[in-house]
Amino acid sequence: SAPAARQRDAYFDNVKFFLIMLVVLGHFWEVFRKDSGAANAAYTVVYAFHMPVFVFVAGYFSRGFMRSTSKFRGIFPTLVVPFAIFNALYRLLTYFNVDDFQLMGAFRPQYLMWFLVALVLWRLSAPLWSHLRYPVGTAVVLSLIAGTWSFNSDPTLCRAAGLLPFFVLGLTIRTGGDREGGQGDGRGDGRPGPVEALRSRGWTRWAGMSVLLAALPVAYVWERGTIVPKIEHGVRLWNRGYEHMGFSLQEGISYRLLAMVFALVLGVAFLAAVPRGRAWYTRLGTRTMYVYLLHGLVVKSLDYGGVLDDRFFRSPAGLVLVTAGALALGVVLATPPVVRLTRWAIEPQGRWLLKPSQGTT
Template sequence: MLAEPPPLPSPPPPVDGERQSDRQNGPGREAFFDNAKLLALILVVCAHFWEPLARQPGHRPVHAAYLLVYAFHMPVFVFVSGWFSRSFTARPQQANRLIGGVLVPYLLWTTLLGGYTAWLNGRPFALDLLTPAWVTWFLLSLFLWRLSAPLWRQLRAPVTVAVAISLLAGALPLTPQLSIGRTLQFLPFFVAGLTLDRDRVLALRGNRTLRAIAVPLFACAAVAAYWAVPRLDALWLYRSASAAGLHTGYLHWAVLSLAVNAAGALLGAAFLALTPTRRSWFTALGAAGMSAFLLHPFLQLALVHRGTYSGAFLGSPTGQLALTAGAAALTLLLSAPPVARLLRPLLAPRLRLLLRQ
């Protein structure tokens, strides 16, 4: 067994509304979950760079990988976000950090990403702060989820209630405003991370049974994803549309939604069982990963705009492997603490003139 690595340098100030004490050695801040956060983030970025290929015919393996990753990567990301919200009780200082570390960055990055997209497409930019620009939906949903955290602790069966609410979303006329579809449909994973018994959650770390079945489970899921490519619309995995939005009946929507959530929970648990538990060189990258989450869309959109995905290289297996390796490397680079410190004014701006300290 390898020796415990030396202590890492202090990570940068929090950029997602988490407490500074939690980010270092405080209660609830486990290296295991920062590791999981980084690995899930790598999958998020890879899937986003695969997406233009997945939408083209003739790339079934990439499309299958895209569906497989989308089945569980955001459930894991949301679950971990719930875990890191366990200390949130809406105290004034916490509310200030939630505004400065989540809500204001949402407003800034929705404006930046929306303006950049309009510029690439040669369209006038129409600012709509109620409608997230691509990945910024997560910041808005996180703001709403964390704001509701104290309420979930008062319920006897919070996860059951959250599942019921997520199923009600299928009957609503969901719109892109406020990211309401994803906010409601991913809610059970946030509430699970927030409220499930701490010891049971931590028991996922290196669980031998889960480890034993994890690889075969992912192999079976990969085969199922390959089979599902011509049969399953990825919109089912985005968790943003209601039954009407997917042009199906509510009962069919509810059954398939439950199946999608169950698959996400099972694969997510297997993913966590395979996640390294020790603090390592990449643990701090998970803590500072919001910079990679918010920056990588700019490069992906630029590649799409330049027609890179239409070239022969990315149509080849070698090109697709290179794209995947490049996306993973980009995630690590953009998650480096120096990047987070450089972007601090946009990730966690100081609002002393706006907020009471």
């Protein structure tokens, strides 16, 4: 008889839902972080871990690229074609709203589009990591060294290199049934992997929530710069090299390692705090690419239109309204009507661009 269809893991759909909500919130809070200490603290905490965890999850669900060459056939229609469509849309927004538009930059990744480019690069590298004895350690060393390379003037390549360890960690981390990390052959000793162990214990959820809540006042005090110096903004964005941030080699490596530690601690706390069971938002977590690509158009339109410049939004009540509106936007963009209207751009029928499958090599 035919094997039963693999059931989706509600936990990871929940993880993706809450991650994409943090992405939307972070882009709205970024507008106000210089005007509000509370918004800046929340922004700092979110940016300390949300993209590293996002990249970790992307690696976790790219494990098939280590085992099957047929997976690579999906890169062009699912990543390259949506990149071309949305990069053009974001560039059009810039063309009509920014005075210093330059044709030379028309094909560079705009705003959120860096992630699609980086994901292509990461997935193309996936087969390499299964052959290394210490893949995560190697990726960490490469990330630290890459902070000195000349391509750091390009924020997309800088992020791709800086965040590489989190992708490799997701790609190779041991899961239940793995004999060794990342292989997933189902012939292991049956011991739960780190993620399964994290989500299987009830106390870890409360511990994770406590760590995330405690991080807010710490970030608030830190960002004031009265006790310890503030961290350069580019460190938490992963988009600038050491020289571009005015660091020496030792300072740059130290700050990047510190960013990795913060991302690991807060990321583990986040994964522990996410609910395990199915809920009303679980299904929405399967449509994160819709939210990711579409919400930026809304954020940029409001920003260019000056809507967010109103003084009311700088008040506590205004910030609460913006936060609620951002969450509502994230939920709406994952609903079936929006999916039906925009599927042509986000999940385009691009298979016709591929040659017939010739098997694996």
